[in-house]
Amino acid sequence: MGGPAGASVSKRSERAALVVLVTLATAVVLVPALASRDPLRIDDVVARRLIAPFARDLHGEFHLLGTDRFGRDLLVRMMLAGRLSLLVGFLGSVVAGLLGTVLGAFAGWRGGFVDRAVTSAADVLLALPRLVLLLVGVALWQPGFSTILVVLALTGWMGIARLVRADVIAVRHRPFVPAATALGASSTRVLFRHVIPNAIGPALVATTLGVGNAILLESGLSFLGLGIQPPAPSWGNMIAGGRDLLVVAPWVSLAPGIALVVTVLATTILGDAWRDRLAGER
Amino acid sequence: MRYHRVRSPALLRAFGRAMLLFWCVLSLTFALLRLAPGDPTTFLIPAGAGASDAVRMRAELGLDQSTGVQYARWLGALLHGDLGGSFVNGRPVRSAIGDALPVSVALGGASLLLSFLIGIAAGLIQAARRGSRLDATLTVASVLLAASPAYWLGLGAIACFTYLASSWSLPLMMRLPAIGMTTPGADLHGVAHLSDLVRHSILPVTLLAAIGAGGVARYVRTSALDAGGTDWMRTARAKGAGEGRVYRHHLLANLRAPILTLFALSLPGTVAGSVFVETIFAWPGMGRLMVTSIVARDYPVVMGCAAMFAALVIVANLAAEALLPWADPRVRA
Numbered sequence: 001m002g003g004p005a006g007a008s009v010s011k012r013s014e015r016a017a018l019v020v021l022v023t024l025a026t027a028v029v030l031v032p033a034l035a036s037r038d039p040l041r042i043d044d045v046v047a048r049r050l051i052a053p054f055a056r057d058l059h060g061e062f063h064l065l066g067t068d069r070f071g072r073d074l075l076v077r078m079m080l081a082g083r084l085s086l087l088v089g090f091l092g093s094v095v096a097g098l099l100g101t102v103l104g105a106f107a108g109w110r111g112g113f114v115d116r117a118v119t120s121a122a123d124v125l126l127a128l129p130r131l132v133l134l135l136v137g138v139a140l141w142q143p144g145f146s147t148i149l150v151v152l153a154l155t156g157w158m159g160i161a162r163l164v165r166a167d168v169i170a171v172r173h174r175p176f177v178p179a180a181t182a183l184g185a186s187s188t189r190v191l192f193r194h195v196i197p198n199a200i201g202p203a204l205v206a207t208t209l210g211v212g213n214a215i216l217l218e219s220g221l222s223f224l225g226l227g228i229q230p231p232a233p234s235w236g237n238m239i240a241g242g243r244d245l246l247v248v249a250p251w252v253s254l255a256p257g258i259a260l261v262v263t264v265l266a267t268t269i270l271g272d273a274w275r276d277r278l279a280g281e282r
Numbered sequence: 283m284r285y286h287r288v289r290s291p292a293l294l295r296a297f298g299r300a301m302l303l304f305w306c307v308l309s310l311t312f313a314l315l316r317l318a319p320g321d322p323t324t325f326l327i328p329a330g331a332g333a334s335d336a337v338r339m340r341a342e343l344g345l346d347q348s349t350g351v352q353y354a355r356w357l358g359a360l361l362h363g364d365l366g367g368s369f370v371n372g373r374p375v376r377s378a379i380g381d382a383l384p385v386s387v388a389l390g391g392a393s394l395l396l397s398f399l400i401g402i403a404a405g406l407i408q409a410a411r412r413g414s415r416l417d418a419t420l421t422v423a424s425v426l427l428a429a430s431p432a433y434w435l436g437l438g439a440i441a442c443f444t445y446l447a448s449s450w451s452l453p454l455m456m457r458l459p460a461i462g463m464t465t466p467g468a469d470l471h472g473v474a475h476l477s478d479l480v481r482h483s484i485l486p487v488t489l490l491a492a493i494g495a496g497g498v499a500r501y502v503r504t505s506a507l508d509a510g511g512t513d514w515m516r517t518a519r520a521k522g523a524g525e526g527r528v529y530r531h532h533l534l535a536n537l538r539a540p541i542l543t544l545f546a547l548s549l550p551g552t553v554a555g556s557v558f559v560e561t562i563f564a565w566p567g568m569g570r571l572m573v574t575s576i577v578a579r580d581y582p583v584v585m586g587c588a589a590m591f592a593a594l595v596i597v598a599n600l601a602a603e604a605l606l607p608w609a610d611p612r613v614r615a
Contacts, residue, residue: 132587139579141318224557261431264430265426265429
């Protein structure tokens with residue numbers, strides 16, 4: 001939407017966002033793997049529970065971000081939750097992006113019945129707010145990782161399909177398309193080799209911007225108890241777990257919330273930066 | 283004169299399309315819920331009930347019929363304005379929604395209005411003072427708000443304005459209630475009731491309005507900056523119009539259509555925000571009704587809520603389409 005005059009992203013914040021995401025991805029893989037204790041195990045609750053950040057429990061173990069009400073280390077749990085959140089956000093929007101690209105491209109390329117079918121399917125799905133669709137979707141199956149992934153993908157493709165469809169229709173009449181056809185390329189080959197590569201830019205940007213949205217939606221569903229189920233940690237259900245500890249132990253809800261904001265912010269900045277670059281190229 | 287003759291059939295056609303769309307959405311929701319594995323009665327039946335009770339319950343709820351018959355019955359009832367009864371407590375879905383809808387409309391409407399007032403003002407100021415420290419601060423604030431989960435901000439607000447405020451023993455006026463729309467048990471009337479309601483609304487409405495205003499401000503800023511370089515802005519300035527007049531008469535007139543479109547598109551977002559905000563602040567609105575009935579597998583109520591949300595989106599889009607010629611006379615041609 002934002003043209004060149006929009007909030008353009010500086011090189012420095014783009015680099016910072018990239019560094020944050022790479023660091024987070026590394027930490028998410030390494031920290032739980034290196035943890036001294038099983039992050040889901042609960043033992044000696046009295047000695048370990050609700051330790052404040054930067055403090056040691058009665059066993060002398062140091063907890064950088066403190067512990068929750070069952071004495072589990074919050075840093076390790078946050079990183080474990082980060083695995084799920086990043087994976088769900090990334091996979092959910094990439095699958096939605098692929099689905100949207102393929103459907104939108106076929107709709108714009110073939111026209112006629114295919115076009116009408118895809119456009120009306122998108123219209124129907126867009127007539128419900130995405131959160132309502134997600135809620136109805138998770139009501140279908142047992143809540144959990146794969147359910148969220150499927151539902152995110154099935155409710156996230158419509159905007160991208162519209163973008164790609166419009167771009168394919170615009171590209172279809174450029175001279176290189178009849179040229180490729182005249183050289184004997186099949187219709188499918190022209191679509192995938194010549195048309196889609198020229199129409200994919202906005203879809204890539206929208207997919208990147210969708211990652212943050214998907215992460216937020218997953219955390220929201222988990223917060224409501226309809227997403228990732230405890231004891232498996234997710235940033236959303238960790239915030240929910242600290243909901244009645246706001247006075248006693250605010251860090252339990254604070255830390256996963258900050259992780260969420262930082263992650264979503266970083267993906268949004270990257271998406272915006274790529275959009276700026278795309279707008280500059282055109 | 284001519285466009286009237288052309289426009290009315292176009293509007294009629296748009297209305298017909300909207301009705302068709304509404305029917306498709308409802309059928310989709312119906313199909314999705316009936317596709318769900320598992321039987322709602324297994325969630326509803328009390329522990330210790332026998333198999334014959336389950337059979338009777340299924341018959342009472344009409345679940346023993348084929349899906350086609352269920353769909354026909356449901357559609358027929360819907361055409362008479364009957365949304366069925368709740369699986370859980372037998373209450374008519376219409377009265378459950380009738381109780382919840384005004385709450386959500388008031389919460390969403392107040393915050394949407396506030397968010398557009400604040401957002402448009404902030405966006406215009408940012409565009410006028412582009413590159414200033416104020417512009418940068420407001421941009422950072424709006425980006426941060428967009429990246430934060432509404433429920434997390436809500437918990438933070440409750441922690442600050444309810445718990446911290448009372449532990450610092452601030453005067454009672456500055457401590458805000460965290461839960462519900464009114465003080466439970468208090469039998470208040472007239473002005474006292476109203477002020478109680480307002481005190482309970484401050485946190486949820488401000489939260490939703492702030493989140494919305496961030497998005498509106500970013501959009502208005504971009505649109506205003508895009509317009510800033512156009513020929514008609516330069517012409518207006520060259521005529522000798524002051525900056526105030528240029529903004530009020532020329533820029534705002536040209537932003538009317540994009541803002542109208544944004545308003546229509548924002549309605550579903552308000553719904554999404556209200557699901558979390560209603561849950562956090564325990565407001566008995568549509569979002570909370572939807573979540574609780576999904577957890578309880580109360581399909582008729584879920585269907586009713588989905589129908590209301592779909593109607594909201596479709597009507598908003600239709601209204602935006604109908605109002606567009608007013609907002610942007612160029613599309614009348």
